[in-house]
Amino acid sequence: MAKKQFKAESKQLLDLMINSIYTHREIFLREIISNASDAIDKLHYKSITESDIPVAREDFRIDVKVDKEAGTVTVSDNGIGMNKEEMDANLGVIAHSGSLDFKKGIEEGKDVDIIGQFGVGFYSSFLVSDKVTVISKKYGEDQAWQWTSEGVDGYTIKECEKDSYGTDVIMHIREDDENETFSKYLDDYTLEDLIKKYSDYVRWPIHMNLEKGAMEETGEKNEDGTPKKEWKEHIEDTVVNSMVPIWQRDKSSVTDDDCKAFYKEKFHDYEDPISVIRVNAEGSVSYKAMLFIPKVAPYNFYSREFEPGLQLYSSGVMIMDKCKDLLPDCFRFVKGVVDSPDLSLNISREMLQHDRQLSMIRSNLEKKIKNDLERILREDRETYEAFHKNFGPQLKYGIVEDWGARADLLKDLIMFHSMEKDKPITLAEYVADMKEGQDKIYFASAESVARAKQLPQAEQVRDKGYDIICLTEELDEFTLRTLRNYNEKEFCDINSNDLDLNTEEEKKEAEAKEEESKELIDFVKESLNGKVDNVILSRKLKTHAVCLSSEGDVSFEMEKYFANIPGSPEQGVKAKRVLEINPNHPAFDALKKAFGEDKEKAASMASIMLDQALLMAGMPVEDMLGYSENVFKLF
Numbered sequence: 017m018a019k020k021q022f023k024a025e026s027k028q029l030l031d032l033m034i035n036s037i038y039t040h041r042e043i044f045l046r047e048i049i050s051n052a053s054d055a056i057d058k059l060h061y062k063s064i065t066e067s068d069i070p071v072a073r074e075d076f077r078i079d080v081k082v083d084k085e086a087g088t089v090t091v092s093d094n095g096i097g098m099n100k101e102e103m104d105a106n107l108g109v110i111a112h113s114g115s116l117d118f119k120k121g122i123e124e125g126k127d128v129d130i131i132g133q134f135g136v137g138f139y140s141s142f143l144v145s146d147k148v149t150v151i152s153k154k155y156g157e158d159q160a161w162q163w164t165s166e167g168v169d170g171y172t173i174k175e176c177e178k179d180s181y182g183t184d185v186i187m188h189i190r191e192d193d194e195n196e197t198f199s200k201y202l203d204d205y206t207l208e209d210l211i212k213k214y215s216d217y218v219r220w221p222i223h224m225n226l227e228k229g230a231m232e233e234t235g236e237k238n239e240d241g242t243p244k245k246e247w248k249e250h251i252e253d254t255v256v257n258s259m260v261p262i263w264q265r266d267k268s269s270v271t272d273d274d275c276k277a278f279y280k281e282k283f284h285d286y287e288d289p290i291s292v293i294r295v296n297a298e299g300s301v302s303y304k305a306m307l308f309i310p311k312v313a314p315y316n317f318y319s320r321e322f323e324p325g326l327q328l329y330s331s332g333v334m335i336m337d338k339c340k341d342l343l344p345d346c347f348r349f350v351k352g353v354v355d356s357p358d359l360s361l362n363i364s365r366e367m368l369q370h371d372r373q374l375s376m377i378r379s380n381l382e383k384k385i386k387n388d389l390e391r392i393l394r395e396d397r398e399t400y401e402a403f404h405k406n407f408g409p410q411l412k413y414g415i416v417e418d419w420g421a422r423a424d425l426l427k428d429l430i431m432f433h434s435m436e437k438d439k440p441i442t443l444a445e446y447v448a449d450m451k452e453g454q455d456k457i458y459f460a461s462a463e464s465v466a467r468a469k470q471l472p473q474a475e476q477v478r479d480k481g482y483d484i485i486c487l488t489e490e491l492d493e494f495t496l497r498t499l500r501n502y503n504e505k506e507f508c509d510i511n512s513n514d515l516d517l518n519t520e521e522e523k524k525e526a527e528a529k530e531e532e533s534k535e536l537i538d539f540v541k542e543s544l545n546g547k548v549d550n551v552i553l554s555r556k557l558k559t560h561a562v563c564l565s566s567e568g569d570v571s572f573e574m575e576k577y578f579a580n581i582p583g584s585p586e587q588g589v590k591a592k593r594v595l596e597i598n599p600n601h602p603a604f605d606a607l608k609k610a611f612g613e614d615k616e617k618a619a620s621m622a623s624i625m626l627d628q629a630l631l632m633a634g635m636p637v638e639d640m641l642g643y644s645e646n647v648f649k650l651f
């Protein structure tokens with residue numbers, strides 16, 4: 017029979033996997049067992065949602081058998097089975113989008129530990145086998161099929177005999193070589209341990225034939241008349257896994273470590289979650305939930321590929337793998353399971369969206385997650401900061417996205433970098449440390465914290481002893497603008513032209529100076545010829561000669577942001593630019609002098625002042641050559 021080739025991608029994957037992964041080979045068993053369990057789930061689901069499917073729940077089982085002589089491990093199930101087309105479609109291509117990502121990961125030279133991150137699925141059988149045979153009969157069909165492959169060079173499918181529906185996966189274990197031992201996988205106790213480690217919560221019984229020993233009566237009598245006993249070993253059909261899903265178990269019987277191990281195995285993470293949230297709700301809607309807050313964001317978290325959602329069960333039957341409607345988008349990093357006997361099995365995705373019970377669960381979980389994050393913030397600052405580094409942008413996005421509808425949920429969870437303390441702080445912490453007389457929360461948008469610190473505008477605010485939060489991430493400023501205020505404290509952009517920090521006296525003095533210099537200011541404005549919207553004498557600059565600030569509703573940061581959204585109606589929106597000149601700086605005196613003596617010189621000074629202000633604000637100088645020429649004119 018002609019050998020069929022694996023689809024190109026699968027072939028490469030297989031090759032990479034077999035040859036470049038040396039750790040974690042043992043996960044093959046979990047993958048094969050979880051496929052068996054999925055197949056039983058499918059048939060079980062069918063049996064309860066369709067009539068005329070006479071299979072009993074208690075008959076479902078998975079068997080793991082070792083044949084030492086043949087050198088094989090076989091995993092059998094009496095699940096839904098596969099016909100020829102399904103074998104071809106499911107075992108001949110990359111089944112998992114995860115598998116593909118996994119391959120990319122290796123090619124990009126990432127840590128091969130990455131295998132822990134994805135289910136590599138059926139292919140993982142080749143991690144330990146040099147030949148895999150799948151014998152399967154689909155429920156309700158008569159013909160059984162045999163799929164065989166020795167790895168990369170392809171596979172064959174042919175007719176075969178099998179008594180009843182279900183699937184056997186027969187793995188011929190590789191020979192030991194100088195680097196690795198494979199023969200350990202032919203040992204019952206190794207397999208038993210692996211099942212306990214990875215598949216304990218599988219809902220269907222996993223049977224093994226294990227040798228059990230006991231003292232048994234021989235039928236003869238001892239001298240004192242008591243029955244003679246002897247140590248005897250026999251093979252016993254044993255259920256190895258405990259089956260009750262971990263989230264259904266009593267809280268007291270499940271340790272934190274159990275939950276973490278479950279999380280890592282189920283959600284393919286190699287790090288412990290930072291928190292486990294367990295919910296056992298009874299009342300108008302009853303459900304059990306076990307949620308996890310991951311430590312690190314999956315590599316595709318901020319891309320479209322990432323699929324958020326919680327696994328949804330109804331009385332132990334999985335009805336949806338990634339139910340999005342159980343989580344608000346701002347908490348899309350949360351993983352976990354929700355199990356509620358109140359949900360109907362036949363529920364469709366569309367119905368779920370409008371399901372009242374589901375929305376009650378969601379709003380309940382939302383609060384639980386918020387409370388838990390606040391707890392971590394209180395109790396374990398370091399962990400929270402690390403969490404925020406990974407997922408803070410998602411929380412901020414959550415505020416911006418719904419125009420503040422979730423502000424109450426999120427405003428106490430977000431952090432910004434404090435200029436004073438040089439570390440992330442929450443808005444509550446900022447407000448708690450506000451100085452007497454301070455009524456605003458000051459912020460500075462800049463590329464980096466270092467840049468923000470250098471802004472001439474920061475000086476006056478800091479001189480007053482007021483802290484400034486540095487907004488360096490794309491959504492930071494939008495987040496604040498969406499919130500508008502925090503517990504009635506308004507946000508104030510230090511880049512805006514009027515910070516209103518001057519005393520009455522200072523104001524009077526400034527007004528007098530403005531009056532006096534009106535002609536000069538008008539001249540500067542004119543000579544800059546539309547490059548700025550306004551020129552003013554600054555009331556905030558101390559040691560610096562000039563700065564650039566914005567006037568009105570649109571800030572520089574928003575201008576930049578809009579410019580990056582192609583097609584947005586706001587794309588061309590510009591901030592109103594204001595050149596502020598420090599009237600107490602020698603540069604101003606020089607300008608004034610030139611204005612009286614040499615208008616041309618004064619014009620090039622004005623031009624330099626603007627360019628300097630642009631440079632300090634981290635904005636491009638339009639005419640570099642002109643700038644340079646202007647500077648040298650002054651020599």
Ligand code: ADP
Nearest residue numbers: 051052055097098106107111112137138139183
């Ligand atoms: P996944 O389980 O994520 O779909 P796998 O690579 O593990 O990916 O499996 C590929 C597909 O092969 C499964 O989706 C399923 O359709 C089929 N399959 C694998 N094992 C079995 C089995 N024991 N019974 C029925 N179908 C199976």
Ligand code: MG
Nearest residue numbers: 050051137138
């Ligand atoms: Mg699988």
